[in-house]
Amino acid sequence: MEQDTNIELRSESVQEILGKMPSWIVRVGSGLVFLVVLILVIGSWFFSYPEIISSKLVLTTENPPAELIARVNGKIIDLKVSDNQLIEAGDLLAVIENPANSQDVFSLRKQLNNQIPQFDGKNEMTPEFVDKNYRLGEVQAPFNAYLKACTDYSRFVDLQYHEKKKASLIQKRSNYRMYYNRQYKQRNILEKELAIVYKEFHRDSLLYTRGVISKANYQQSEKEYLQQSYAFHGSRSTLSSTQIQINEVDQSIIDLDLDEENKRKELLDQILHAYDNLTAQIDIWEQNYLLKSPITGAVSFNRFWSANQNVKQGEKVFTVLPSDSTRIIVRVDLGMNRSGKVQLGQRVNIKLNNYPYMEFGMLEGSIRSISEVPDGDNYSLDVELTNGLITSYGKELKFAQKIEGVAEIITEDQRLLQRIFNPLKALLKEHVVK
Structure with a gap:
């Protein structure tokens, strides 16, 4: 029993020693922790790396290579190239099925290119330069509009309405001028006669005031003078009226020329507008149904292609590898x-x-x-x-x-x-x- 008590006392002493941390251990431990932190901070400053x-x-x-993508669904009706074939920019690679006859559209495009330089209003525009039996599909409606515009202009030129009417007005003006010249001569004659009658009237007036002639003779002389004066002034009025008619004919000729110019310009504008619509529709047709190379290089098939094979809209058909890069x-x-x-x-x-x-x-x-x-x-x-x-x-x-x-x-x-x-x-x- 005494031995157990001693053991218990020793245990309390040991616990007292263990429960009190020596001060030097605390100082050394804190210093080590601070040193480690300092080393880490300094190291993180000098250590750098990219992201x-x-x-x-x-x-x-x-x-880069040019990718040719189908814009519509359809069959390849004409395959112009083979895989890895060298091609030039603008070469036709394939034609996709469409309602038009491709050769008709190609022929129309060629003739349109030859026709446009004549759109200066001086050369006669005729619709005979095209074949009315073309099968153009989506291009047919703008082609018909262009054909009608050309036909309207051709009829305008052939009819020569303004030229004929102008010739008639010029002849009418010439007749008026001849009539005016005759009236002017008559007016000169009447003017001379008026001068003679006036002298006689003036003489009779003097004789009448002196009592040499009777009042009846004086009044007769005055009447003749007034009649001659009336005829002279009537002649002048007729000349003025004829001159007005000549001026009106001149104005009609000017208006006719202006109307002809406006009509010709209107018809030519219709041709140009129809031409632009037609060429734009052909461009759309080519974009939809023709696969053309935009660059020079070698064509690469993205899969095995042959005639009558279907392609889907958005499908990559060809890739052209450039030869100059x-x-x-x-x-x-x-x-x-x-x-x-x-x-x-x-x-x-x-x-x-x-x-x-x-x-x-x-x-x-x-x-x-x-x-x-x-x-x-x-x-x-x-x-x-x-x-x-x-x-x-x-x-x-x-x-x-x-x-x-x-x-x-x-x-x-x-x-x-x-x-x-x-x-x-x-x-x-x-x-x-x-």
């Missing part, structure tokens, strides 16, 4: 998120889907240009390859158009300490503003 922004990319050439570039679609960190000249690691980077390595490049305005939610970047198609493993990759992959854009280095404090700084400013 990597990943985006989708497409490998292409500076002059060998410079390879990378097109990158950069999303809005973190796009402000991307700058010209930054390094880009390029991983292609066709070539696993762990086996073939990565391509290296640098940002050459950044679009000023986004396309939808993405900016467009052009990346120039630093070593061409030679990877980081020293392997040269085979180029193919439209290879897709991932671009890893290496942004500027940022200190670890800044990355730690930036969120705290933003949070603090947000609460201060509130």
